[in-house]
Amino acid sequence: MDRAQHVPVLAGRVTALLAPALVAEGAVLVDATLGRAGHARALLEACPGMFLIGIDADVAAIEAAGELLAPYAERVTLVHARYDEIPAILGPRQAMGLLFDLGVSSPQLDDPERGFAYAQDAPLDMRMDRTAERTAADVVNGYPAAELSRILHEYGEERFARRIAEAVVRERARAPITSTQRLSAIVKDAIPAATRRTGGNPAKRTFQALRIEVNDELGTLRRALPAALDVLAVGGRVVVLAYHSLEDRIVKRELVRRSADQTPPGLPVPAAAAAPQFRLLTRGAERPDSEEVTGNPRAASARLRAAERIRQAA
Numbered sequence: 001m002d003r004a005q006h007v008p009v010l011a012g013r014v015t016a017l018l019a020p021a022l023v024a025e026g027a028v029l030v031d032a033t034l035g036r037a038g039h040a041r042a043l044l045e046a047c048p049g050m051f052l053i054g055i056d057a058d059v060a061a062i063e064a065a066g067e068l069l070a071p072y073a074e075r076v077t078l079v080h081a082r083y084d085e086i087p088a089i090l091g092p093r094q095a096m097g098l099l100f101d102l103g104v105s106s107p108q109l110d111d112p113e114r115g116f117a118y119a120q121d122a123p124l125d126m127r128m129d130r131t132a133e134r135t136a137a138d139v140v141n142g143y144p145a146a147e148l149s150r151i152l153h154e155y156g157e158e159r160f161a162r163r164i165a166e167a168v169v170r171e172r173a174r175a176p177i178t179s180t181q182r183l184s185a186i187v188k189d190a191i192p193a194a195t196r197r198t199g200g201n202p203a204k205r206t207f208q209a210l211r212i213e214v215n216d217e218l219g220t221l222r223r224a225l226p227a228a229l230d231v232l233a234v235g236g237r238v239v240v241l242a243y244h245s246l247e248d249r250i251v252k253r254e255l256v257r258r259s260a261d262q263t264p265p266g267l268p269v270p271a272a273a274a275a276p277q278f279r280l281l282t283r284g285a286e287r288p289d290s291e292e293v294t295g296n297p298r299a300a301s302a303r304l305r306a307a308e309r310i311r312q313a314a
């Protein structure tokens with residue numbers, strides 16, 4: 001298979017969860033993270049009356065998806081945007097399906113030019129949207145040590161966040177850090193020798209943390225998910241695939257909150273305005289089985305949650 005191909009994660013499950021809401025003629029699916037359109041294509045195939053609005057922050061993804069989805073062109077609209085723009089993109093329309101497959105795509109990781117990969121040398125970029133201003137080099141060379149340390153600790157769950165942040169600040173005083181290899185080497189030298197021998201590439205967590213910061217991944221999700229859920233029609237379904245616990249916590253909190261009765265404690269009868277708007281379609285988070293992970297190691301950390309809209313907001 002082409003190395004740049006994206007193998008869609010939990011594709012069968014995603015289709016099975018969304019398809020029941022998308023069988024009606026003209027039902028709209030918003031794929032908020034189109035990537036190489038693996039999930040979108042499976043749904044266009046499964047639901048012949050469905051229309052797709054495919055969104056991606058990465059122009060390269062939109063261009064590639066345009067070609068991949070050419071056979072379905074009359075049912076497809078592609079938009080280069082961030083997914084917090086979903087309400088503006090939809091306007092007065094409502095969606096029957098909503099899919100978020102969060103994080104980076106394989107083509108982004110595999111293209112050394114993009115600077116996501118610690119294994120190959122490249123400029124420290126990591127922007128999903130290359131029209132955005134802030135790059136990983138800006139973060140690495142511009143943030144104070146304490147802020148860098150917080151990011152590495154929080155977003156990378158990096159035990160040696162402080163040591164790495166201090167090393168970065170020391171090294172950038174010599175010369176700005178502009179390449180992935182130099183950053184990898186600094187991280188490697190900053191952690192204790194004994195831990196270097198275990199647990200894969202020591203720069204992995206630092207790179208994940210920087211990517212989350214550069215793209216404001218958690219802030220965008222926190223803002224975008226509630227707004228996106230508001231565009232779902234009654235009977236519409238949402239599926240979210242998250243790839244680390246911070247992301248998944250945001251998703252879980254929002255879906256559980258919307259699926260619970262919000263009547264303040266002490267009121268004798270449930271308040272209509274506080275009735276749940278959604279029902280959960282998954283119990284906890286679903287994970288790929290070992291067979292899928294063996295075939296597609298990037299699926300290993302995936303957590304899937306889904307819900308159905310059962311009531312309009314009062």
Ligand SMILES: C[S@@+](CC[C@H](N)C(=O)[O-])C[C@H]1O[C@@H](n2cnc3c(N)ncnc32)[C@H](O)[C@@H]1O
Pocket residue numbers: 006007008009032033034035036037038039040055056057058061081082083084101102103104105106128215220
């Ligand atoms: C894991 S991939 C999606 C793969 C896709 N489901 C498939 O089957 O090919 C995630 C995609 O989301 C995009 N993305 C990440 N953050 C985004 C955002 N805030 N707004 C829009 N797209 C975003 C990335 O550029 C990437 O192409």
